[in-house]
Amino acid sequence: MSNSDSDDENPILYGTPLDPIEEDEVPSKRKYQQPPDQYAVDNHGRRRFHGAFTGGFSAGYGNTVGTPEGWTPSTFKSSKSNKASISAQRPEDYMDEEDRGEFGIAPRHLQTRNDFTGQKRKHHRYHDGPIPGEPVLEQLLKTVHETAAVRMLRAMGWRPGQGTGERVTRDEKKKRKTQQRVYGCYMPPEMRQNDEIESDTNSSDSEFEYDTLFAPDDYEPYILQRKSDRFGLGYSGLSRHSVLGSLSGQYGEGASKSHLVMNDKGRKVSIRGQAFGVGAFEADDEDIYATEDMSHYDFAIGGAADKPKKPANKEKGANVLEGFAKASKPLPPVPSYPPPALPRDYRPVEAGTRRSRFEPSAAPQRDQGLGRHELTAEARGALLGEEPVPKLPEPPQIVQNVPEDPIAKITGRNVNFITTNDIKETKELDFIPLKCGNEIPKTFRPFMSVPDKQARYERYLNDKEAFLREQDGNMDAVREWERDRELVEFEQAAKLYKPLTGFMGDRFTHASEPDDGATNPLCAVAKSNNSYGLATPEQVEAARRGVYGVMTRKETPWRPESLVCKRFNIPDPNVRTETKSEEKPKVSYSIFSYMESSVHDKDSFAKEQQKFSGSKSLNLPKPTHNTLPQNKTSISDERSKVDNPTPSTSGDNTNFMKRMTVAELFMKESEKDLKSNENVNDTIEKFDKMDLYKAIFLSDSENEDEGTPTSTVNTNLKEPDDFIDKPKNLERNTSPPRGIFANIDFDELNSWRRNILTDKCEKDDSKKDSKSNKEVKDTEANVEADVYGPKIPENLQKRLEGESGQDGDFRPIFRRKSDIAKDVVEINTSSSDSWVDIKEVTAKKQKKKKKKHKSKHKKGKHKKKDK
Amino acid sequence: MSELSTIATIKCKQQVVRAVRFNVDGTYCLTCGADKKIKLWNPHRELLLKTYGGHANEVLDAAGSCDSSHIVSCSSDKSVILWDVTTGQPIRRYRGHASSVTCVKFNEESSLAVSGSVDNTVAFWDIVSRRQEPVQVLKDAKDTITSIQITDHEIMTCSVDCHVRLYDIRVGKMTSDYIGHIVTFGNFTHDGQCYVLSCNDGTVKLFDKDSGEMLNTFIGHECKDYMLENVVNETDSHIMSGSATGEVLVWDLISSKSTNKFVHTKNKPVISLSHHPTESYLLTACDDEIKLWGNKSAND
Numbered sequence A: 001m002s003n004s005d006s007d008d009e010n011p012i013l014y015g016t017p018l019d020p021i022e023e024d025e026v027p028s029k030r031k032y033q034q035p036p037d038q039y040a041v042d043n044h045g046r047r048r049f050h051g052a053f054t055g056g057f058s059a060g061y062g063n064t065v066g067t068p069e070g071w072t073p074s075t076f077k078s079s080k081s082n083k084a085s086i087s088a089q090r091p092e093d094y095m096d097e098e099d100r101g102e103f104g105i106a107p108r109h110l111q112t113r114n115d116f117t118g119q120k121r122k123h124h125r126y127h128d129g130p131i132p133g134e135p136v137l138e139q140l141l142k143t144v145h146e147t148a149a150v151r152m153l154r155a156m157g158w159r160p161g162q163g164t165g166e167r168v169t170r171d172e173k174k175k176r177k178t179q180q181r182v183y184g185c186y187m188p189p190e191m192r193q194n195d196e197i198e199s200d201t202n203s204s205d206s207e208f209e210y211d212t213l214f215a216p217d218d219y220e221p222y223i224l225q226r227k228s229d230r231f232g233l234g235y236s237g238l239s240r241h242s243v244l245g246s247l248s249g250q251y252g253e254g255a256s257k258s259h260l261v262m263n264d265k266g267r268k269v270s271i272r273g274q275a276f277g278v279g280a281f282e283a284d285d286e287d288i289y290a291t292e293d294m295s296h297y298d299f300a301i302g303g304a305a306d307k308p309k310k311p312a313n314k315e316k317g318a319n320v321l322e323g324f325a326k327a328s329k330p331l332p333p334v335p336s337y338p339p340p341a342l343p344r345d346y347r348p349v350e351a352g353t354r355r356s357r358f359e360p361s362a363a364p365q366r367d368q369g370l371g372r373h374e375l376t377a378e379a380r381g382a383l384l385g386e387e388p389v390p391k392l393p394e395p396p397q398i399v400q401n402v403p404e405d406p407i408a409k410i411t412g413r414n415v416n417f418i419t420t421n422d423i424k425e426t427k428e429l430d431f432i433p434l435k436c437g438n439e440i441p442k443t444f445r446p447f448m449s450v451p452d453k454q455a456r457y458e459r460y461l462n463d464k465e466a467f468l469r470e471q472d473g474n475m476d477a478v479r480e481w482e483r484d485r486e487l488v489e490f491e492q493a494a495k496l497y498k499p500l501t502g503f504m505g506d507r508f509t510h511a512s513e514p515d516d517g518a519t520n521p522l523c524a525v526a527k528s529n530n531s532y533g534l535a536t537p538e539q540v541e542a543a544r545r546g547v548y549g550v551m552t553r554k555e556t557p558w559r560p561e562s563l564v565c566k567r568f569n570i571p572d573p574n575v576r577t578e579t580k581s582e583e584k585p586k587v588s589y590s591i592f593s594y595m596e597s598s599v600h601d602k603d604s605f606a607k608e609q610q611k612f613s614g615s616k617s618l619n620l621p622k623p624t625h626n627t628l629p630q631n632k633t634s635i636s637d638e639r640s641k642v643d644n645p646t647p648s649t650s651g652d653n654t655n656f657m658k659r660m661t662v663a664e665l666f667m668k669e670s671e672k673d674l675k676s677n678e679n680v681n682d683t684i685e686k687f688d689k690m691d692l693y694k695a696i697f698l699s700d701s702e703n704e705d706e707g708t709p710t711s712t713v714n715t716n717l718k719e720p721d722d723f724i725d726k727p728k729n730l731e732r733n734t735s736p737p738r739g740i741f742a743n744i745d746f747d748e749l750n751s752w753r754r755n756i757l758t759d760k761c762e763k764d765d766s767k768k769d770s771k772s773n774k775e776v777k778d779t780e781a782n783v784e785a786d787v788y789g790p791k792i793p794e795n796l797q798k799r800l801e802g803e804s805g806q807d808g809d810f811r812p813i814f815r816r817k818s819d820i821a822k823d824v825v826e827i828n829t830s831s832s833d834s835w836v837d838i839k840e841v842t843a844k845k846q847k848k849k850k851k852k853h854k855s856k857h858k859k860g861k862h863k864k865k866d867k
Numbered sequence B: 001m002s003e004l005s006t007i008a009t010i011k012c013k014q015q016v017v018r019a020v021r022f023n024v025d026g027t028y029c030l031t032c033g034a035d036k037k038i039k040l041w042n043p044h045r046e047l048l049l050k051t052y053g054g055h056a057n058e059v060l061d062a063a064g065s066c067d068s069s070h071i072v073s074c075s076s077d078k079s080v081i082l083w084d085v086t087t088g089q090p091i092r093r094y095r096g097h098a099s100s101v102t103c104v105k106f107n108e109e110s111s112l113a114v115s116g117s118v119d120n121t122v123a124f125w126d127i128v129s130r131r132q133e134p135v136q137v138l139k140d141a142k143d144t145i146t147s148i149q150i151t152d153h154e155i156m157t158c159s160v161d162c163h164v165r166l167y168d169i170r171v172g173k174m175t176s177d178y179i180g181h182i183v184t185f186g187n188f189t190h191d192g193q194c195y196v197l198s199c200n201d202g203t204v205k206l207f208d209k210d211s212g213e214m215l216n217t218f219i220g221h222e223c224k225d226y227m228l229e230n231v232v233n234e235t236d237s238h239i240m241s242g243s244a245t246g247e248v249l250v251w252d253l254i255s256s257k258s259t260n261k262f263v264h265t266k267n268k269p270v271i272s273l274s275h276h277p278t279e280s281y282l283l284t285a286c287d288d289e290i291k292l293w294g295n296k297s298a299n300d
Helices: A136-140 A148-155 A170-181 A189-205 A309-319 A377-383 A406-411 A420-428 A451-462 A464-473 A480-496 A499-503 A537-545 A562-567 A578-583 A591-600 A602-616 A635-643 A647-657 A662-674 A682-704 A712-717 A746-770 A774-784 A794-806 A819-835 A838-866
Strands: A260-262 A269-271 A553-557 B005-011 B017-022 B029-033 B037-042 B047-053 B059-064 B070-075 B080-084 B090-094 B101-106 B112-117 B122-126 B136-138 B145-150 B154-159 B163-168 B173-178 B183-188 B194-199 B203-208 B214-219 B230-232 B238-242 B247-252 B258-263 B270-275 B281-286 B289-294
Touching: A451 A464, A451 A480, A537 B173, A562 B122, B017 B281, B017 B289, B029 B059, B029 B070, B037 B059, B037 B070, B070 B101, B070 B112, B080 B112, B080 B122, B101 B145, B112 B145, B154 B183, B163 B183, B183 B230, B194 B230, B203 B238, B230 B270, B238 B270, B238 B281, B247 B270
Parallel strands: B017 B059, B017 B270, B059 B101, B145 B183
Antiparallel strands: A260 A269, A553 B173, B005 B289, B017 B029, B029 B037, B037 B047, B059 B070, B070 B080, B080 B090, B101 B112, B112 B122, B122 B136, B145 B154, B154 B163, B163 B173, B183 B194, B194 B203, B203 B214, B230 B238, B238 B247, B247 B258, B270 B281, B281 B289
């Protein structure tokens, strides 16, 4: 078609180029067709079909006439002058040549005339007599129709029931009969001989009819035998004869039915009954397998085998009607296939009755699978031969001992699949028990990992008041704040771990009447007019007496959606009663809503934290610290001071939440100057400058929203005693661990870290008292928040402490990063902080805060433990 | 009240007519059939105008919009369908209900459709937007919602839990009245001051909307667990209700005396009725047949 692009010589283009194939297009495998190729045209190249899916004829003037006038009616012509040329008009006169062609609308082709076809075609001739339509007589009388062949046969003298051809004598007729019977293979010669002998004897009886000529027999249709095997048509397989010898007992005595038969004695041996016969155009081959065999020889003179046959034939005739012959082989029995066996649990259902799928089936449900799910983990473990894990000290309500099946023990697997015990258990737990609040916790054990706590929890559930009184007595055993904390936990757990009763119980009521409808859908639902749960007895009574009004009326606030109000063209009542709508929060069914309502909000947390800080009674000499610029001017500071017994701690806390103003920074600076005797690190100065810088350039926006925590973190970070004054993270989730963490004791996990930190605490305290080395303190304080590396062994730790008491210069290498690296990092972070927007700053700070809080928390805990 | 007589009888060929409803101006009427179809008629001229097919089960209720351009219908196939009147095509199909939807109404501007269902909920469907979820669902009822009526700022729902609830959008409150009997149908009088409630204890009760007091009880018909409906005539002078006996009873609203009784088909329950909004025409549905009753002299 087209040459390649690389050809530089003048390209010669033949034909129309194909559309270029897009790279990501899958080329269609169809042959490319141009629109003109798709039109059917006639011989003259005119379009054949027009419109209507191109199957219609020409609209307007198409091919038929080819004139703008289209079909013009023929004008009247008088037939007076040319009577001879009058001829009836036929449809064909108005057709084009193509229409009569092979593909036209009226194709002309050869076909057999009605006379020669077997069935007569209906030929409609419309009679224009008084009765319109088809002539009645023709409908009534049907002519007997004979094909041409029958007529020809009749002409040849054929009669029904006779054969064709010349008349023959009786003998000849008989002979033909015998010959006719043979089809396919030749009859065995011995049988043929028999027939001839028979006919000879018969002919002697009918001598007198010698001159009479008979019409030959009519053609006898070939009667098919019932096919009893699955071989091909006309095939008869090799019978169970041995190839050379006869089968003993098969055809009676003396029947030598060898497959190898010698036609003429000594001349030719043919094989009968072989798989594939001799072809139509082949003569019988010389038997290549012919071997001389003694069986082919007669051992007696004369046809000894013929003799016993005759009596057998006679015998047959005795039992059989004349003209019939007994079948040599009984008909193969029609194989009868038994109907499929019905399933065991099949119950016949009357035809036409429909069964609802909701109807409870009388038969028990078949076990799903292997009944694995009915087994408990313990049962499965027992079946698998697992060593049972030593159980936690826990009441035996949950764990039920599976009675050991002796068979299962032997075979190593469950034979019954479902033990009766299991079934009982599942049935018991099948329904939601209503109104049994105290029983539920037995199935849920939120504090399973701490048995003491669990026991306390259960006591709490059983009798809250008694538990509280008891706890008051045991003040020493559990610290007060811990007790409070635990109480909150218990409260939450009590809410959380009775979801089915607590949450669902109030949504369902017991059926007031036995629900027959569940078992029998046809049972009419009983009318219940007055037993509705939502109507109070007073209402029912009032309605019964007909005293409607105040008694029966109940008004509740309802909140239409704003869109509904909009569609009703009514101002939203919620807008006016905003407070009311807020009072009633949207009901959500998440379990977390229950948890968050108790401790998750800030207020309750802060309260708890205050208790915490109050109880821990930290004896840190913080107020004596040299630098406390944080306590200066903030209102919140003042308030917290009043509130808290340890003002310094709380002051620091709250200070964290507020933004340091420029003035504060300056004051801080000046204070620093005053305390010039202090050996202030270079880094600190740097940070102060950074803070100042930041405060100047970023203060506009940040000062406006008072109380938002900002970049004061950095300033606090470098304070020497910072690790003590860590603010508490108010956002911290103090709810008891839930979900997969439910039974993990985080306190235990964290205890080692606490040890380290508190040790440090003490160490720092001692240092402060001595005021020996500020530098060490500073750096340590900075490092404090992020201690990396493995836990310090306790003994080493102690030793280090002892040393540090004497030798201030000692710095454990593993405890800190190199100073240089740290400086660089700090500078980088602060400088980057100075230019990012507020959001980012706060986010970063929150991270830091979290870290600090942790360390603080640990310290507090440790203190208490020490005592 | 002048005598009402049969003006037209229409065989709907819908197996059973579940509900018959006049349109907003009383020119046309809708019949909801058990054959899953809705038919729009001109009952005055006995003309079938259109058939709306698309529900998968019996159509239980239908309502025409205020401009007669839409129809909303509900069916026991749990769906609510909004139809275009002229094309006969469903515009929207709402499938929010969990069970058969028994009743449906448009609001006054036909911008919302409100449907009540056997799943005890009332759902608001926004017709204007293409939103498929209900705008709001009222779950106050504890049993099947049997009927809904809407005024310009109120929605009244009747339920099998023997309560009638009135949701006032203006005030933002719900008033529930305990009736003591299953309320099969509820209606407002035209002045909007009274409920007319068909109860299944064989009475029609008239309640004061504001106080919740019962004003009148109308008896004489037979209920037999049918969800009988009632209508108030155009002048608020009479109340009519069908009966299981195939009659339509007319009571005087004030005296609660049965003033009239006409037979639709003997012993076949007349369940659904609809009254012309402004003139004295009544449509009753019984079995496969609807009848238009009216003042013959006025008609002639």
